[in-house]
Amino acid sequence: HNVEFLFFKFNVKHFLSRSATLCVLGWNLATIHNQQEEEFVSEVAKGSAAWIGSTDAQQDGLWLWINSKPMTFTGWCVGEPNNHRGPQQCAVINFSAKKCWDDERCLVKLPFVCEKELQNS
16 A cells, blocks of 8 residues: 555545545545554644545445445544444544544544555556
8 A cells, every 4th residue: 555645634624525526636535554554644634633535334334445445454442433423424533632533424524634546657
């Protein structure tokens, strides 16, 4: 998983679907595959809660990356994901003081982190 670099829209807050379209052509919401990537994305987000590219919108409880790849690494907070007070189908990094992941309603407006995969030449 080679990521060219990530950028963080800290001054623009949108719901998840709009955030995904604001990642410019060839970019996607960030996906995280190991502890090192999680730490990097967390740092890029400046420790703030931000959208990452994971959802269980297709099937409740089946969390996938927006590129449809299964999640082999997660950083959920204890007790998460939990659909607190109704469907929460989108993933947030840097939730609470513990800086872990939370499921959130996709219409909540948050900053977001985008990535671009390196092309093998």
